[in-house]
Amino acid sequence: MLKAILFDLDGTLLMNNFDLFMKNYFSLLMEEFKKIGDEKDLFKNLNFAIEKMLANKGPKTNYDVFWEEFTKLTGKDRKYMEDFFMDFYSKKFPLLKELSQARANSYAKEVVEKSFELGLKVVIATNAVFPLIAIKERLKWANLINYPYDLITSMEVMHSCKPNLEYYKEILERINVTPEKTLMVGNDIKEDLSASKLGILTFLYTPHNNLILNLDHKPDFMGDLKDLFKLLPLLSK
Missing domain, CATH: 3.40.50.1000 (HAD superfamily/HAD-like)
Incomplete structure (x- = not known):
């Protein structure tokens, strides 16, 4: 049962369309990255941090693994970047509904x-x-x-x-x-x-x-x- x-x-x-979703997701994020630094460098380190998170098997949460790796690679303040991403998800991420035809x-x-x-x-x-x-x-x-x-x-x-x-x-x-x-x-x-x-x-x-x-x-x-x-x-x- x-x-x-x-x-x-x-x-x-x-x-x-997940490929379209991810393409536009990263495009929107790159535009925001331009406001705080070298967008190509930030994007490269974002992908490194994502790879580290995908390989995670504990004991840390995916969230902590991602942020520890991303801030280590970029030298950015974690709290500052957490606020940056929360603002992105609040204001820009909703645009992806139409962009990805969801x-x-x-x-x-x-x-x-x-x-x-x-x-x-x-x-x-x-x-x-x-x-x-x-x-x-x-x-x-x-x-x-x-x-x-x-x-x-x-x-x-x-x-x-x-x-x-x-x-x-x-x-x-x-x-x-x-x-x-x-x-x-x-x-x-x-x-x-x-x-x-x-x-x-x-x-x-x-x-x-x-x-x-x-x-x-x-x-x-x-x-x-x-x-x-x-x-x-x-x-x-």
């Missing part, structure tokens, strides 16, 4: 509400590389902001990133549910299906029911969110 469901955000609950998956709201209705613990299991303010902004784009999620995996609270198994282990520990009673829903074969190595059930989101063969990790289920909506009551019995 299913007890918890983990939802990937980008490409699953939220439809956006829109809610047409069945996202129904599936999330069905999950709560069935009494499942619901986790927004987006990769923990963004702060909570940025994840909540993207949840707004998906019309999924005002729900009592059991966990949102932001960089402030997590100690690893996808596809590291430590990421999924930490989620299970935080929500106190065993792997076999948990379902991971996502569209990324590497990042989301890796959860199966722990015994977590997986649902590969494949729009139009596209058949994907030769996967390293075979999903337990696959289809679109309409298929998941029909499946959830059966898994929760």
